[in-house]
Amino acid sequence: MADPRVTIVGATGAVGTVALEVLAQRGFPMSRLRLTASRRSVGRELAFAGENIPVEDTTPEVFDESDIAFISATDEISRDMAIAARERGCVTIDDSGVWRMDPEVPLVVPEINADDVDGHKGILSIPNCSTTPLAMVLDALRSEAGIERVVASTYQSVTGTGSAALVELEEQTRSVLEGGEAAAEQYPHQIAFNLLPHIGSLRENGYYSEEAKMLNETRKILHEPDLPVSTTCVRVPVRVSHSEAVHVAFDRPVGVARARELLAAYPGIVVVDDPANAAYPMPIDGADRDEVFVGRIREDTALENGLALWLVCDNLRKGAATNAVQIAEEIVKRGAWLR
Ligand SMILES: NC(=O)c1ccc[n+]([C@@H]2O[C@H](COP(=O)([O-])OP(=O)(O)OC[C@H]3O[C@@H](n4cnc5c(N)ncnc54)[C@H](OP(=O)(O)O)[C@@H]3O)[C@@H](O)[C@H]2O)c1
Incomplete structure (x- = not known):
């Protein structure tokens, strides 16, 4: 054939x-x-x-x-x-x-x-490029305990908007450093030396469309149509790789050590988690890589049976x-x- x-x-x-x-x-x-x-x-x-x-x-x-x-x-x-x-x-x-x-x-x-x-x-x-790494991390962890709710904040690079947005970030950065104006076309505001809590179009419930995508798509991929997911999506002046701070409540305790084990064993996830030595995933390390990098894994102090973690994923590759x-x-x- x-x-x-x-x-x-x-x-x-x-x-x-x-x-x-x-x-x-x-x-x-x-x-x-x-x-x-x-x-x-x-x-x-x-x-x-x-x-x-x-x-x-x-x-x-x-x-x-x-x-x-x-x-x-x-x-x-x-x-x-x-x-x-x-x-x-x-x-x-x-x-x-x-x-x-x-x-x-x-x-x-x-x-x-x-x-x-x-x-x-x-x-x-x-x-969507922020949904994929989140869904993978949730899939790894739900083999141990049911997921009750997810709250995530994203830190999304400009290449998530496309190649023209990268040019805009670079041009604005140069111009601002030289004391000039930051002409904005790709975004409603300057992105250099700034961040925008705004990705996509506004929905009636106050969420932007990127945030609605993360909810709906995560549910569809995981086959969990009622999973509560709330996100705040933020554009940051980073070239490549999206990052996310993720808080997950489970129906029973998972524990940090077990979470680390599950994540490390999952195909396509790499755990980088030694905060005492300033080792955690960063967008510059995630760029040009296919894996989802996870670190800062800890018990969430505000959620019963909750874990907090940080992830990084190249939006153009695995995303x-x-x-x-x-x-x-x-x-x-x-x-x-x-x-
Ligand atoms: N960027 C990400 O991280 C990411 C992640 C997941 C999904 N996506 C999705 O992937 C798609 C592409 O995103 P991108 O970031 O690669 O955008 P991009 O850098 O702006 O590239 C757009 C591409 O579409 C072509 N194009 C534009 N108008 C066209 C037309 N009328 N007919 C044929 N081709 C046309 C462009 O060709 P020219 O060079 O000739 O203009 C270019 O090749 C979008 O649907 C986006 O939502 C992007």
Whole structure:
């Protein structure tokens, strides 16, 4: 059987470029790789495994000769192109928020719910980049005790917004240091030397949409539809890697030592927890890594049977491209891309 033909839509973007790296690093089996982006990028070439691949326009016809598509572009492109791909027999793994809560779309973190890939109807989705590491940590711990509630605060890097936001952070930083203005386009306020408790659009209940995503997606991935999850999502002037302070109440005591053991044994989680020697996960160490790093594990003084911890995860890798490629690996393993 031939290897699948793969297309990356949004190949020039923050996630798309990392997806190229991840496909090469993991040796993903492909018989052909096509790259698309907006018309602005047509004519560019991107390097992959020693070859220069031309960037094409994103049109439905691309999927006539594709078996698996990674879509990492805009919401509009995700909405239209996932349907165009499905009509042409190509399976989509989508990175946007458009499809995640559709009951017919598996929302997958392979370490947690790989079996949800079975029976897909042509579109699968990765979670939001702050949901994935939180769900993995909760999945590791719930093998010991039931989870009663979760409260998390995030510290999210600017690449979570896309490549233009990284340019904005760098330009603002330079300008402010030189005594100039900080022109803001990607965010409603200056991000350099600042932070914004605002990610996404405002909901009626006072939460922003990123916070609503963390609640809904965590419930869907863990198959715990009533799990209480409250989050405050904050954009911080960090290049790559999201961090989260997480507080979890269980239905019985777990204990710090047992929590450490469970987390360390979980695939894709690394425990870095020696606070006496200032050893804890930091975004600069999590960047360019696929693992979720967890530390500062302690009894929560405000919650009965509660634990507090800190996590760090590269939003472009496990938070996006790596998770998408892992889903594709599950699809290939299960022969679930065959027309
Ligand atoms: N960044 C993260 O940490 C992260 C994590 C999880 C999920 N996601 C999701 O991944 C997707 C991409 O995010 P990103 O951060 O990579 O954004 P980005 O850096 O802004 O990249 C956007 C990509 O979409 C392409 N694009 C824009 N308009 C297009 C159009 N009309 N037709 C075809 N392609 C178009 C761009 O091509 P040009 O270069 O030609 O403009 C570029 O390749 C989004 O849905 C986002 O929600 C992002």
